[in-house]
Amino acid sequence: MSRTGNRTVTTTFRTQPGVRDALAVAAGRENRSLSNLIEQLAIEHCRRQGIPIDGLDPPAPAGQRKVSNGEST
Numbered sequence: 541m542s543r544t545g546n547r548t549v550t551t552t553f554r555t556q557p558g559v560r561d562a563l564a565v566a567a568g569r570e571n572r573s574l575s576n577l578i579e580q581l582a583i584e585h586c587r588r589q590g591i592p593i594d595g596l597d598p599p600a601p602a603g604q605r606k607v608s609n610g611e612s613t
Contacts, residue, residue, distance in 0.1 A: 560574075567577040586593055592600070 563577060564574055567574045570577065572580070583593060583596065587597070
């Protein structure tokens with residue numbers, strides 16, 4: 541994947557209206573924008589799954605690998 545540095549990219553997806561409404565309520569409760577809430581949810585999910593995020597997560601040291609619970613071995 542290409543690095544974008546501090547730049548952001550536009551991502552569009554379709555969802556059911558009820559899901560969008562629930563996300564808007566959750567974002568409001570946390571004083572976040574809808575975009576910021578979705579980004580944080582995606583980051584948390586990727587980290588739980590051991591998926592590194594280019595530009596956010598430092599590369600794992602040589603000889604170490606990520607495991608699904610977020611710990612290194």
